[in-house]
Amino acid sequence: MIVGVPKEIKNNENRVGMTPAGVFELVKSNHTVYVQHTAGLGSGFSDQDFIDAGAHILPTIEEVYAISDMIVKVKEPIESEYALIKPEQILFTYFHFAGSETLTRAMMKSNAICIAYETVEDPDGSLPLLTPMSEVAGRMSIQEGAKYLEKTYGGLGILLGGVPGVPPAKVLILGAGVVGIQAAKKAAGLGAQVTVMDVNMKRLRYINDVMANNVITEFSNEYNIRKNIQTHDLIIGGVLVKGAKAPKLITRDMLKDMRPGTVIVDVAVDQGGCFESTVATTHQDPIYIIDDVVHYCVANMPGAVPRTSTLALTNVTVGYVLQIANKGWKDALDQNKGLALGLNVVGGECVYPGIMEGF
Template identity: 70%
Template sequence: MTIGVPKEIKNNESRVGMTPGGVFELTKKGHTVNVQSKAGEGSGFFDKNYEKVGAVILNTLEDIYTASEMIVKVKEPIEREYPLIREGQIVFTYFHFASSEPLTKAMIASKSICIAYETVEDEEGTLPLLTPMSEVAGRMAIQQGAKYLEKPVKGRGVLLGGVPGVAPGKVLVLGAGVVGIQAAKMAAGLGAHVTILDINMKRLRYVNDVMPPHVVTEFSNEFNIRKHIKTHDLIIGGVLLKGAKAPNLITRDMLKDMRPGTVIVDVAVDQGGCVETTKPTTHEDPIYIIDDIVHYSVANMPGAVPYTSTMALTNVTLPYVLKLANLGWEKATESDDALRKGVNIIRGEVVYDEIIETFGWN
């Protein structure tokens, strides 16, 4: 099979869909790998590194899409890429269709085979291709939140860890999944007081067992959310519904109950956000302020640490890329239940129920 690795063109996205190590594994099996020139530079991988392991370097985005049977990338295609994707072409990437009807309609129109990293689901119900980026984003959420709590960027002027004689900052984490646990771990490490909410008591028991005493758990409901947003300095949105739009746990009217300069980091932005006032931002212009509340909702947070993120992502995607290349998408998905759940659109037909439900296409 001929595999194409394009340069990501989303704002400030420096990750790449395949490392030279991945190219080596594919070429060793007799596959051809086309890599767009400079695709890996942002992650520290140069054209010469790819050429040494047998990659074919092509100059343009158009060349990659034209010459490749399968596209392996990181972020969802953006508008410039829509017309480049052709019928029957496999596109293996993060799609997050539930957050974008225009993207969904464009991929339907392309009649391509869309396999989404974020809905590949193993027999234990975990999402192996989403987990590493959730780990990165959860940790980064605290890093970014701590920065935007500073007064020069309109935050409350709170140091999360506090100092002797001054209480630490308070962090509210919505969701005890991968993002939430990683965020709680980082915040706790800084010395902040952390409250983590979830509706899954099994997850809350786990958090209670593994976290230090200054991380407390509570059941998630509107009453508890409204109570805590009044006193917490940093709010992390880490809610995930597999393949579907995230629920709005914080509504516009709740902002008035928060103290001016409170920071919201909505990691769920890729799935539409769990805060009603969330809108996607970029690393170039990451925040906006509504009712004196600082919102940080960068849709590709791990793109800011591309070396770490690329290595973490490709560690888990490569086995699936190899299977797709070796067997073709039909045999690969027939033989692998987890990969089959990643198939969202087949030649113009949406086959993932949560997408259909999100847009009311029943």
């Protein structure tokens, strides 16, 4: 199979869909890999690194799409890429279709085979291709939130961990999944007072067992959320519904209950966001302020740490890429039911229930 790795062109997206190590594995299995010129530079991989692994370098994104049977990316195609996609071409990437009906309809119109990283499942129901980026985003949410609590950016002017004689910041985390646990770990390590909320008591019990004493848990419902947002300085939204739009846990009217300078970070922005006031932003222009509340809603947070993110992502994607390349997409999906759940669009139709219900 001919596999293409184009350069990511979303704003400040420096990750790349495959490392030289992944290229090496594909070439070893007698597949041909074309990588766009400078595609890996943002992640610390030169064209020569890919050539040494057996790839061929092409100068333009148009040439990569034109020659490839399968495109391996990181982020969803943006509008300028829609016309480059060929009928029956396999696209393997993060799509987050539930966050964009425009993208969904464009991929249906293209007649491509769209396999989404974020809905591939393991037998236990976990999401192996989403997990590493959720780990990165969860940790980054605290890093970025701590920065935007600075008065310079409109925040409360609070140091996350406090100092002797001065109490630390209070961090509220909505969701006890991968994002929530990583955010809690990072915030607790910096000395903040952390509250984690979820509707899953098993997850709350787990957090209660393994986290430090400065992390407490509370059952998530509207009453408790409304109460906590009045006293917490940094709020992290990390709720995920597989393949579907995230629930709106903080509504627009709730912003007025927060103190001026509160910072909210919506890690679920790719899935439509779990705050009603969420609007996707970029690394170039990451924040906006509504009702004196600082919103950080960058849609590709891990793109800011591309070296770490690319290595973490391709550690888990390469095996699936090999399955598709070795067997063809139909046989690969027939033989791997978890991979089959990644099929979102095929034959001009959307086939993933959560997306269809969302629109």
